[in-house]
Amino acid sequence: MPVFKTPFNGYSVKFSPFYENRLAVATAQNFGILGNGRVHVLDLASGPVPAPMSELASFDTADGVYDIAWSESHDNLFIAAIADGSLKLYDLYLPPPANPARSLAEHTREVHSVDWNPTRRDSFLSSSWDDTIKLWTLDRPASVRTFKEHVYCVYSAAWNPRHSDVFASASGDCTVRVWDVREPGSTMIIPAHDHEILSCDWNKYDDCLLVTGSVDKTVRVWDVRNFRVPLAVLSGHGYAVRKVKFSPHRRNMIMSCSYDMKVCIWDFMVEDALIGRYDHHTEFAVGIDMSVLVEGLLASTGIPQSDANWFAHAEYIQLFAEE
């Protein structure tokens, strides 16, 4: 399976919604604690044999990059969430020295995640450790709205795949909130876990289902119509669950990654929910993504457990097709 080694620690990987072979990786130096960052735009070889991924472009940043989101309206744009609290817009059609095209600096703490609206395609959300979520559009230099209700870091915000004004946010204050951008505040508060919630995602085929992953090592599925009791509690990870994602192709399939170095595939409607597990990571898988364009194409990135060289860590982005 294709592997790309990055000099820094991988934090997030995202497939391009326009090009099947393209993906972007967010990396940060020194485990993301203190140091520079870099975004790699990679191309999967499409030849008959699996070849290493090639790098189309890379962009250096002063601080670590925690997340990236491809634009749904422009095939050449992506947003990077930077640890210094800014969001940077990169344009692949501009020559590299002309990038970044924009820098949006409003958050007062690290921006942990960024998500582009897949239905309206013109707006995106940024979640930050300053307890707020901000809504942006490309044509405005300032944020359109700020959602401030969480009392601790917001680790992730995800747009509903069908309702273009609804999104969910997961926070370290142990709640998940459902918001509607037309409303002044959150419309729903789900105390999903007893510990910090690191990730959330919507079901692409049932717009009322949410999945959350938490420090308590479980992945839980919720129905917003009856949010007091989880639909499913998926246990199996040995450490905190870092990221969860619903499959864009299968209704009940969830992908999760954890600090136990495993990437797990679940089907929450089945008695024995764990339907797949990828153990061949040699890293703490921190970011995962499933390609919307190619079913079965998965990517993951993380922090390696080998390579002793202090100044030249090698990280692995592994791409593997689902069996």
Place this chain on the structure above:
Amino acid sequence: MATQSAPPNPPAENPTGYQESKQAGVDEGQTMAEGPKEASPKSVFVNSQPIREDQVQNAVSFLSHPRVRGSPVVHRRNFLERKGLTKEEIDEAFRRVPDPSPAVASGQSSTYQDAQGMPSTNIQTQPQAIQPVTAAPSGVMSTMTRKFHWSHAVLAVGFLAISGAGTAIVFKLLQNAVVPRFKSWIRRVVLDEDDVLEKRTAGKPNLAEEAAAAAKAAAAAAADVAKASQEMVITKNEEKKCFSEFMALLDVQLQEIRTMRNAIAKLEVCVVDCGTLVTSTRMGNHTLLEEALSEKSIWMAQYHVHCDKWTESQSLILDQIMEMVQRGERPPNVRDIDDRPPNPNQPISNPSLAPRAKPWQVLQSASSASYVPQPQVTSNGSSYTAQDYGVSYQLNNDSSIPWRQQRNARITEIENGDRSMFGSGSNGTVSIDLPTQRRWVPPQPPPVSMPEAAVAIRQPKSSIPKDFNVRAEDAAKPITEVDELQKITKISELGGQLDVNGRTGSSEIITSEIQEQVTEL
């Protein structure tokens, strides 16, 4: 590109809006019978369950607790949220509990601290708050404001003490100065008997009178001093009492602080939300972020002890980095990078591809298909490459099928005319019952050198046996060598031609015919 200010629901007067109508179309198919539901304009993403009175009662009793009243409002809200109360229930509980505004409490606490120099200022050096701790003392201090007048008492006592000391000094002066003077004066008078008798006789009664007067004055002064000292003793007693009471109150407060601290320590163990007690650096948050369990040091332990896959070197590196950060140093591999946009006003390049529909969007009913805005198709299709659409158009070169498709071929559907919908090529698509409506029109595929081959591949195989049978009938005729040769040459000539004998041939059919011919012979 649509902006946030102009959402796609042009009828602003329509409360249901663009999204709601879609959602009504989508959700009505789903089970909406559960729970009390309001009319369809209400979004399903809003909590529509009624307020639970028992939960509100619990919240009210929680909020009425004196210790809770001193904590910040956001912490109280968060606690109730984590208990599962809805926003409406929390608001109702807050409404029912008269809440002394936190501003007043903190104001009083600050003035109190200014007057007293409370030891709680030590606690308050951690700004992000030991907020419960500081707020609790501020709450406690509000009760202590009643004791404010103790400072007055102290001042009064001090004044009295000073006055007492003053009278004592006066008395001493009297003793030291007036009385010796009187004595010496008497001595002088006694020793001066030789003086003029008249003076003596005249002075004696004067002396006696003056002595008497002085004695009276001294006695009066002594009485006053005695009174004052008595009063001083009384006030001292009172002061002692006040001080002892004051000390008792201090002890009580100290105990309360201790219990608060214990409670917080307990909370610390249970809740990972320790950021309130840790200086809010990224390292602190990163540590919390990376915790697998609630204890703080598990991250390090995870790398060192529990996770045997983590090598010694990596954990050493992590230790080194964290130490450097704690010391405020910068690791040596960090460079100064200027990542500011060189031209923030530069226009963003135009896209060259239209947005693609998502797999789950396609499965929606056609009526809701208008989610996808009109694709912005760009000018010419010549910029498209076959690469962009993956393997859609690789029919003319089988060997270039990517390894992904080769591997996945067995699990995907091949017979599907809509395979090009998502550009996912011969992988097939999500399901067979796709709507035929296409919102995204793919550009012209690259020209195929053998169009009849492309067509024939798409055709079901059942047509071939038919042709085959027809050909077999022809083969039944007597064949001479010449004929065979002619046929073979004819077949070779077929290579680039269409419609031989009114049939659309194909390389496969020709091949099979040749084979048939060979076997016949």
